[in-house]
Amino acid sequence: MNFEEINNYLQNFTGTELRKDIPDLLSHLKKEALDNSDQDLAKNIWCLEQVYIVIAHYLNAFRHLHEKDFFEAWCQLDRAEIELSFLRRHFDYSGNKYNLGIIENHVLQLQKMFPYQYFFSRESVVKKWYCSICNEEISLRKSCGHKVGEIYNGEQCCRVAGDIEFLGIALVTDPFDKYTVIFPKGLDYNYSMLESLMVNFKDPFQIWELSITKKLKVEYEGAGKNRPCICNSGKKYKMCCLKSGNDLYDHYHINFFVDAPTTIIPVSEQFVHTWK
Ligand SMILES: [Zn+2]
Ligand SMILES: [Zn+2]
Incomplete structure (x- = not known):
């Protein structure tokens, strides 16, 4: 499959299982693009990789919901939301292109139906930050020039934390990391609303x-x-x-x-x- 074929495949995908070979095909195409110093194509391939990742997390969540693995579904929805936020900056999917509008909407609505109330938040100090593109240490005074969130060589630039000091853990109701759900002893979360939903929610793109x-x-x-x-x-x-x-x-x-x-x-x- 070439770029166009993969693009068409993802654009029209409405199934329950993605082709497993797409990530390898894309990474191969990206390598070729970089060998030809084609930064634009490498960035477009990164976008397709992200589309694939978002759909894959969403489908995982859908499957886990049907299997009543609710916490696992919650984490997959969280991943879908995060990856979509990376993609949004570089890729216009308005008008439900690639069905991402449906996914975005369903992720938000499903999250509202979870009964989780308590989360923990790690309080820590990061003493060193590194650039994911060039591995240089970043400080207030010293920047490598790479911008966080931008795409270089078909990869998104982010800051990598090194040398972290943990200070403690706090109990919060609106966490930064949604996966930090606390399951207090003696408290059973009630998933009946999701269970009822899944009876009728048979097709992930419904x-x-x-x-x-x-x-x-x-x-x-x-x-x-x-x-x-x-x-x-x-x-x-x-x-x-x-x-x-x-x-x-x-x-x-x-x-x-x-x-x-x-x-x-x-x-x-x-x-x-x-x-x-
Ligand atoms: Zn009253
Ligand atoms: Zn850098």
């Missing part, structure tokens, strides 16, 4: 939409606004939970669409889930 709306908690139904609040705060309902929104919960609704969202035919209207 279109569905998650909408989250606020609904009134059952115990607050019919509560008088001037009466004492249900939560026993001693305040009036209208000055307490009504004001703070504590009387509402997030209601998750998933709509499946046939073909394109423009046709708007919910496959399963009863497919409504609540999640607290």
